Amino acid sequence: MKFLHTADQVRYQRMTNAELKDAFVMQALFEPGQLNLTYTDVDRAIVGAAVPLAKSLALPTHKELASAYFCERRELGVINIGGDGKVLVDGETYAMTKLDSLYVCRGSKDIQFISNDEKSPAQFYLVSYPAHRTTRTQHVPLAEANAVAMGDQQSSNERTIFQSICPGIVDSCQLVMGITQLHNGSVWNTKPPHTHRRRTEVYMYFDFDPSQRVFHFMGAPEETRALTLAPGHAIASPSWSIHSGAGSCSYSFIWAMGGENQQFDDMDHLTMDQLG
Template sequence: MKLYQMADAVRYPRMTTAELRETFLLEELFRPGAIDLAYVDLDRTVIGSAVPTISPLTLETTSELRAEYFCERRELGVLNVGGKGSVVVDGKTFALDKLDCLYVARGSKEVTFASESEGAPAAFYLLSYPAHAVHPTAMVKFADLEPVKLGAIETCNKRSIYKAIHAGGLKSCQLVMGFTLLEAGSNWNTMPPHVHMRRSEVYLYFDVDAAHRVMHMMGPKDETRHLVIADKQVAVSPGWSIHAGVGTSNYAFCWGMGGENQDYSDMDGIAIADLK
């Protein structure tokens, strides 16, 4: 498990491009036939992926967690961004198609991932936070999620937001998780931008064509920088940083949060004219 230690807003302006990428960007997830995990000291976030191919993969604990099993003190969100697959939690099987989401409860001892086809494997995105209470393991299908339509073609940001793990959906302790799909001809996400000091946020960009990239904007409103991001890479956003992006084509991204509360609308908006 790789450790990521976040920079603060004081150190951030002096960082080089390489230092920004090393600190705020996860580039080495979604290896076929493997589970990859990273520990971010901000809100004690664990970010990972599981891409089972020939054989199922079991989520193991690591020495960094000092836990008997991975979910001993943690809750886990799972989003499938690949082919058909399944997740078995303590003997119960959940079949996940692309964009289906699973919440795994604190106290779940065995979590195993499998793909239906080796040629088109599932790609499970994992996001985990510490949990102080137990909520039931449950799944929501993409077809059952009600989208929130935002943006317009004129502003290049027509998009659909799908909330999966939140106060009005799959119940959790502090994890909030969902995804946004941009329509063809739209490439801006989360614009105008915002910050929320009470929660950190994590962005997984996916369905980014190999020839295209997303320019992920970050930093305080008057000290912005950007990260150039490829398919299935993850940007970590501290509470003091904006998080917005624009792609060279349309794409999708999974947003996940943990911290002080679960209020999706708890954010401090920033006017575009105030960005520098």
């Protein structure tokens, strides 16, 4: 397990782009045949990925969790961005096609990730937060997520938000998770920008050409910074930071939140002239 130590809202202002990436960005997540995890100090979120090939990959615990198994006191969200696969949770099999979600509840002991075809492997993206209660594990196909149309082509942010692990669909503890797909010709992912002091968030960008980039804007509203992110990169957003971006092409991203409440619309919106 790797560890991500983020900077505070004063120190980040004096950091280079390389230092900001070291503090906020997770770059080497999706590696064939590997399960990678990064423990962040942003609400103790753990972000990772599993890309199984011929063999299944088991979710391990770590001494920093001080637990007998990974989900002893944690909940886990899983979204597949690759080929067809399966997740086994305590002997129960959940088939996962591309963009399916799986919520794994606290207390789940044995979690295994499997690809149906190693030539087109599943790519499981993982986000975990501490959990104070036990609910139930639940599979959410993309077709069963709340699909919300947002934005317009004129302002370059026409997009569809798929809310999959959220109130009304999944009874999670604090995790809220889903997918945003930008329509062709749109590049802004979150407009207007916002903060939400009551919860933190992680973005993971995917489904665009490796030669292209997303320019992710972070920081206090009056003192923003931009980082260039490639497909498969994730970035942790503390509660004091905006999290918005514009790409050199259309793309998708997975958002995951944990904190004081689970209401998706609970945001403190900002106008563009408030950004510095």
